[in-house]
Ligand code: C2E
């Protein structure tokens with residue numbers, strides 16, 4: 002049943018048209034022999050009447066109409082302007098205009114403007130009307146079909162057929178557009194080059210069809226990590242690229258890359274088969290690394306190859322790898338020792354907040370290296386070498402002294418910190434002398450009990466639970482707080498927690514999700530909190546990056562939070578400033594509200 006909207010103010014004309022339309026019903030039975038009427042489903046017309054243009058437009062908004070018969074002399078319309086108004090709002094609905102005037106020039110004008118037909122009132126008969134209506138509807142159908150085909154063709158020209166992501170050409174179009182915008186707005190932009198590790202083996206062992214499904218799953222996971230406005234492209238094979246525009250600094254790009262890396266390394270289950278891939282990600286930044294599209298892409302690509310060379314499943318920023326290449330010298334023991342001697346290390350502090358009572362409880366000390374030539378170097382770049390060479394012990398002593406000095410200063414200024422957390426690496430923990438060293442330093446600085454928290458990774462603790470138990474007892478006797486860092490109950494069964502004399506666990510939702518893979522259930526964090534509380538262990542959520550995450554952790558009764566959303570790691574002067582009692586913490590007030 003095709004719905005015909007007849008917009009006509011003259012009641013007599015409306016009745017005449019209804020009669021004519023009635024005649025068409027008998028005609029249709031014969032007509033369908035010539036035209037494939039039944040195939041198109043247009044074997045009956047239903048007439049809907051409106052006596053004003055505005056009423057007709059309203060009907061079109063409310064009802065699905067197949068064709069409009071429009072009288073050109075309406076009280077609220079002005080000849081062909083009525084048509085133009087209607088056609089502008091509903092360009093895909095076919096319209097035949099009805100006029101009392103036999104005017105060829107007007108008829109041609111109407112068709113040029115987009116009308117399907119120009120009918121003269123006194124001349125309209127059943128067959129004429131039937132032909133006009135059916136031709137108009139069919140023509141519109143064909144046009145819609147052609148339009149859809151054109152859209153599809155256009156889409157295929159700029160997208161990857163497998164994943165639906167942008168292809169190389171669209172990627173470069175978007176990159177150039179984003180670069181022009183960044184230039185104008187003086188903002189930064191990042192290009193991420195992502196290459197899957199181990200994809201070839203999946204293709205070879207599980208077949209191409211399965212490989213395709215893995216690529217689609219990876220594309221969807223990447224989509225889940227970026228804003229809708231960011232461009233993701235598949236540049237070929239197992240290579241993807243992402244444009245992140247309007248970022249604040251390289252940390253923003255790193256956060257997204259870390260999210261992508263974490264999500265991609267979760268097992269992919271397709272048709273009961275399970276596959277695991279990981280990603281090597283290279284990042285380049287505008288304007289830091291280059292000003293042009295091809296240069297930025299080449300640099301991101303170089304950084305990605307560097308990530309592969311570094312053992313895959315890792316992230317490299319172009320600026321860092323160029324530093325590493327040019328100054329690879331500092332990655333050895335001599336330079337670490339030199340850095341200690343020349344005082345090139347600094348501790349940044351990241352604040353921690355009590356979520357339930359909205360107050361700052363302490364800060365975690367995070368090590369930074371200011372290299373005279375290479376600038377700021379993060380722990381992931383030099384700690385492995387420090388561990389390997391044993392330099393971590395000397396560096397760890399420096400960290401502890403610095404923390405104690407700082408704590409003394411803070412106590413003198415009455416800053417509202419209950420606790421400072423220090424990270425202890427696996428090699429430091431295995432060194433039994435650590436207990437004596439800590440005892441001496443705590444006495445030297447007269448550190449009150451409970452001020453120092455020691456953070457040990459779950460994996461380190463799990464290597465020898467018996468040893469850990471003994472060490473924890475001794476460390477607790479010194480008044481230290483024990484925290485299990487990066488806890489996901491992967492290496493230590495949750496029920497075992499109750500046996501360990503620990504004060505807190507630190508959790509990170511994304512990491513837990515990655516570790517548990519398809520066994521992840523959103524309720525797991527809440528359950529973890531309940532169990533930990535039963536053992537009188539506090540729960541600190543880390544890497545809290547958004548307001549939603551903060552709300553979530555609050556809703557599941559986490560005790561404390563830490564993360565970019567509530568406070569980034571920062572030099573001590575900044576932390577001292579924003580936490581002084583006289584000048585309340587702006588981040589804290591913005592996030593938690595004034596208290
Ligand atoms: P961690 O103890 O788990 O520290 C948390 C890491 O997450 C820090 O990285 C911190 O800068 C980063 N982070 C904080 N908030 C966010 C956030 O919202 N989003 C994201 N994506 N990251 C966030 P950083 O400073 O690079 O340290 C990395 C690791 O290096 C630390 O992990 C810790 O295991 C180790 N480390 C740092 N300082 C020391 C130290 O003095 N001694 C030892 N032994 N290890 C250290």
Ligand code: MG
Pocket residue numbers: 365424456486
């Ligand atoms: Mg830590």
Ligand code: MG
Pocket residue numbers: 486487507543
């Ligand atoms: Mg951690």
